[in-house]
Amino acid sequence: MEIEFRVCPESVRQAKRIFVERGELPALPLATPILHSWKRCREHHVAAERLLPPEEGVVETLILEQARQSVEEWLRLARPVLEGVFGGFDTSRSVLIVADTQGLIVEAVGNSSFLERAQRVHLARGAIWHEGVRGTNAVGTAIAEGAPVEVLGPEHYLSCNEFLACTAAPIFDGTGRLVAVLDVSCDWHDHHPHTRALVDTAVRLIENHAIVARHRGLRIHLHRDAHALGSFVDDAIVCVDDDGRVVAANSAARRLFSLRHEELGAVPLERLFRRAAPVPRGDEPVLLYDPQGNPLYARFEGRRARVVIRRADPAPANDALAELDTGDEALRRVIAQARRVLDKDIPILLRGESGVGKELFAQALHRSSPRRDKPFVAVNCAALPEALIEAELFGYAPGAYTGARREGSLGRIREAHGGTLFLDEIGDMPLALQGRLLRVLETKEVVPLGGKPVRVEFALIAATHRDLPAEVEAGRFRADLYYRLAGLTLTLPPLRERSDLPVLVERILRACAPDRDLRLAPEVAAAFAAHSWPGNVRELAQALRVAAALVDEEEMVIGWEALPEGLAAALKQRTSMSPSLPQGQEETLELATLSRAAIERALVASRGNRTAAARRLGISRATLYRKLREMGSTPAQAAG
Ligand SMILES: Nc1ncnc2c1ncn2[C@@H]1O[C@H](COP(=O)(O)OP(=O)(O)OP(=O)(O)O)[C@@H](O)[C@H]1O
Incomplete structure (x- = not known):
């Protein structure tokens, strides 16, 4: 060669x-x-x-x-x-x-x-x-x-x-x-x-094997990408003693946390993270945040120490964009691109299917920008009747037309002065108005109905689920306006393509019920992962809000019965068609047909502890009792 x-x-x-x-x-x-x-x-x-x-x-x-x-x-x-x-x-x-x-x-x-x-x-x-x-x-x-x-x-x-x-x-x-x-x-x-x-x-593997062989206490394996966690070679690994001090870290972890040789043995674990689950459960990856607020997935191995990591806000104040980073690579790239233009006066066009979170992203852009203390004004161009859009956007002078407010109206564009104007569903803006909007963008002046031109200055973010170039091609959208809006085009990925569903679920559940440690039953989580989520994050957020409200007060695990009916049916149908489910979940799926054998197996595996059996099956304790009653069976060993 x-x-x-x-x-x-x-x-x-x-x-x-x-x-x-x-x-x-x-x-x-x-x-x-x-x-x-x-x-x-x-x-x-x-x-x-x-x-x-x-x-x-x-x-x-x-x-x-x-x-x-x-x-x-x-x-x-x-x-x-x-x-x-x-x-x-x-x-x-x-x-x-x-x-x-x-x-x-x-x-x-x-x-x-x-x-x-x-x-x-x-x-x-x-x-x-x-x-x-x-x-x-x-x-x-x-x-x-x-x-x-x-x-x-x-x-x-x-x-x-x-x-x-x-x-x-x-x-x-x-x-x-x-x-x-x-x-x-x-x-x-x-x-x-x-x-x-x-x-x-080879060197990374040798170092990692050595750290595992030498440190028998608690080890935390970390990775920015949930899917890559556990690849071993790429894991950042930190070892912790019984007092919660970091005593060893591989090269990846030392780089990740900027740990110096002399700090090892002295640094408390909680200094590495902004937030963590205090007592990690089982082997599931746990979501933590590094000191900059970036998410990290962690798996706890070895002997569990009495380590408690304090809870803190996941992202630093003023970094709303970091809050949206839940680990998906495509989304992370979009966030990184957005950051580069935050203070550059470049219009941003957000693309993405309905419900992917375009408006939320626009708000985060605003809150992360130097304009964060100024207004964020959102206008849904699809929701307004055509006759009203003009007045809504451009405002009107006192007494401009019959039925108008006597004192006139500033209009949404002027309300956004100094801040950010967010034009949602811009693809649905009537053609006639597109010309007027273009003029505002070019002259930086608004002419209210019946009034004089007023200077305006704002950051512009537009969003659409439509294919705007195709709309331009079809003559439904002005090419000159399109080029004016699309300074930087950012495409938000649909939920089915995102790799961070578990984190998103955790985030939304935490927001819905901050005092409860809610999580999905394993078979529900598996069904969520297989679902195509046509309504994207909106559909997911809605389902979780309902679930958080329906799940029994003392219950931590969200099973089928807490999901909105339509979604549960769609998920179950999909799961029953699914040819290969991860091992260990057959038991819980059998429970969907509520087989006696599945319940008995879960009780045996949980040594008769019904709370544990219910968790295993992904149903509430109340449901388990009901099922046992229906089966006419109360196994003698059942307890708990
Ligand atoms: N990262 C997220 N975390 C929590 N909730 C989210 C997230 N992204 C979106 N949502 C929720 O999903 C719903 C839809 O979000 P949003 O309105 O921003 O989507 P959109 O893409 O603008 O939708 P549309 O195209 O239909 O206007 C909202 O209820 C929002 O709170």
Whole structure:
């Protein structure tokens, strides 16, 4: 494979020569760690023009054995990981290296023909690849930088190493202490562009396995994306002692929470989060918020500590957009785009099916913008009779027409002066009015009926569920107005495409019943996940509001009986058609037909505790009692 150089190898060689001779930094776009390393090498008078490798820095067997023992635990953890990660990778022309914290190679495995070539430059067991000895190289530079590094061909400081392409990443323990370095080296003609990703993955896995093996207390696995949580390799992991202090964290977690090495062992867990469930139940992911208010999904593993994380608002004040971020990637991208134009006077056009939350999004945009203290004025262009829209929008002078208020009316546009005007269902605005609105947007003046022009200034957000370009094509919407409105078009995803349904459900339930810890029964949650939600978040919010009102006072779990009738029927129909439900839910679905066997099984599994059995079945305790009565059965062991 032809190597992919950041710049042409010959230019790198020349630039290096000039740098070594005169200390002039090259104008080439070389990676920063390479430039840093060249500077260190020059300062330490490392001889670059060596055609033969330095003979110093090769240790005796005894020292090598000691070094090996110091990383033995890590080698043991690394072996299965390396087999797994590099198993399908063509390692026939490369060497896999593990070095200690001084760059001493303690393990080098690979194909014998390349090992021989590597041996000639001492890229082998017992040799030290510290920068001070061998100049810029992946192992030594990764140690110096404390970060993964790729060193390709002539980026190596010593001429004799220019035939190599090396990719290395430091391995840290859970306290952020460097413990070893993993490296893959080959002839640079054989370099594979995926090597870096493989080395990174292997190191993350080794670090994560080590943290799990070493810390037996409470571990919290975290991820921004609910679906990715549990992938293990990408999880941020924090370990907590019985006093609720964070004692270890993997690299991802240290980055996520900006945790410094010296803070581990001292930081209370609650400093990492703005809100959390005080006592996590079972293995379900829990929604937490980082200190910036961004959502994080968490799974609690290992021994449960008496950890209580204080409750706080999920998002900082003034960041209403962050509140809408419940973990869906598409929505998160839309929020990020919106943020970029918040204070830029660019009109925003929101698109999306009915009920996806366009108005809520527009309000959040306003509340996150510098105009948050000024009015937010919403006008539904579809709901107003055509004859009234004009007066409603543009206002009228006193006595402008019969039946009008004597004192006149400002009109919605002028009410929005200094703030935000939200034109909902703009696609339904009559053609005649579109011209007048366009004029206001162009001249920044409103002419009230029977009055004089008045200057106005506002941020504009329009929304529609219609395909406006198609409406323009069909002649129902003015092209010039469309281009005026669509400074930035943002499309909100329909609920069926969102990956954050469980979080949304939790949020809405918390808003409906802040004092209760309401949640969906597992089979209801599964049916929700399978439902297509034609009414989008509106339909979901409505269903949950009804459910929160109907569910028994002492009940925490929302079962079928608390759902609006039409929705429950639609969900059940859909679920019964569903070919594969997750294991463990058959029991609860059988209960939909209220089979005696399902109830009995749940009672046995709950050791006769009816409250637990009802929860298992996803019904209220009252319903379970009713069913038992109908079955004419009150099993003797039933209690609770
Ligand atoms: N993220 C959310 N969290 C809680 N409730 C939401 C969320 N998004 C929308 N809703 C609720 O859904 C309903 C519909 O929201 P909204 O009116 O913003 O949707 P819309 O896209 O503007 O609908 P339409 O196109 O029909 O005007 C509202 O009751 C709102 O409270």
